[in-house]
Amino acid sequence: MIDVAFRGADIRPAATAVVIDVLRATTTITMALASGYERVLVAGGLDQARALRADGRVLAGEHKCERPPDFDLGNSPEETAPPRGAELILATTNGAPAIVGAVAVCDEVLVACLANEDAVVEALASRAGDILIVCAGTNGDATVEDTYLAGRLSARLEAPKTDAALIAEAVAAAYPGPIDALDVSAGATQLYIVGLGADVTFCAQESITSVVPRVTRTIGNTAVLEAQPETEHMLEESVPASGSIDAAGIGAEKQHP
Numbered sequence: 515m516i517d518v519a520f521r522g523a524d525i526r527p528a529a530t531a532v533v534i535d536v537l538r539a540t541t542t543i544t545m546a547l548a549s550g551y552e553r554v555l556v557a558g559g560l561d562q563a564r565a566l567r568a569d570g571r572v573l574a575g576e577h578k579c580e581r582p583p584d585f586d587l588g589n590s591p592e593e594t595a596p597p598r599g600a601e602l603i604l605a606t607t608n609g610a611p612a613i614v615g616a617v618a619v620c621d622e623v624l625v626a627c628l629a630n631e632d633a634v635v636e637a638l639a640s641r642a643g644d645i646l647i648v649c650a651g652t653n654g655d656a657t658v659e660d661t662y663l664a665g666r667l668s669a670r671l672e673a674p675k676t677d678a679a680l681i682a683e684a685v686a687a688a689y690p691g692p693i694d695a696l697d698v699s700a701g702a703t704q705l706y707i708v709g710l711g712a713d714v715t716f717c718a719q720e721s722i723t724s725v726v727p728r729v730t731r732t733i734g735n736t737a738v739l740e741a742q743p744e745t746e747h748m749l750e751e752s753v754p755a756s757g758s759i760d761a762a763g764i765g766a767e768k769q770h771p
Contacts, residue, residue, distance in 0.1 A: 516644075532634065538606075538705075546591075547725045549595035552740070575588070591629075633725065661686075
């Protein structure tokens with residue numbers, strides 16, 4: 515069964531969850547792994563992200579769309595290339611909490627964006643059990659851009675669909691292309707206001723990487739994402755694992771299958 519949760523608050527247990535935050539967290543995570551970061555640590559909040567600082571780790575995130583003053587990077591996917599370390603720590607308003615929330619109740623958690631759509635569809639085709647497509651939304655509300663991609667994914671999967679999945683497919687069919695859906699969203703409007711309109715254009719690109727980020731383990735309230743074994747980095751070489759994950763001081767580690 516294919517189902518869609520239109521907001522992060524609507525997450526329910528499922529065999530596989532696919533989290534979407536097109537503007538911009540899941541695009542940033544995907545492009546970070548495609549660029550050569552070995553893993554992305556998704557933190558539950560800005561303070562938790564700060565606590566994870568260490569050699570070999572790069573701190574990225576946003577507050578009200580903009581980079582916090584003490585962070586190395588914002589939440590712009592283009593900023594992830596080239597890598598500045600082995601691991602990217604990411605804290606965002608909507609996408610990060612949705613990922614952490616999905617990890618708490620779902621057996622497997624993948625991350626999707628327009629940039630890896632084809633690879634995500636291929637990965638999901640081999641999954642058994644219910645698939646829940648999770649739209650992170652914005653500030654607790656449903657968003658056009660996430661619902662649009664959820665509908666595109668649902669339409670390409672061969673399985674029974676819930677009404678929510680069919681509604682998402684109808685939304686996707688209403689727009690000629692990705693930029694049309696993204697441009698009308700409140701998230702895009704805010705990015706244009708703060709001078710980050712280039713991120714909207716970047717996030718509208720379709721299937722430019724085969725990387726599918728997957729949660730491999732959790733440490734406390736931090737989700738650790740790595741590229742699926744069957745996917746390949748866009749770059750031939752990745753940075754050394756000088757900043758490998760250290761569970762000390764941030765809670766117990768939980769492995770994900």
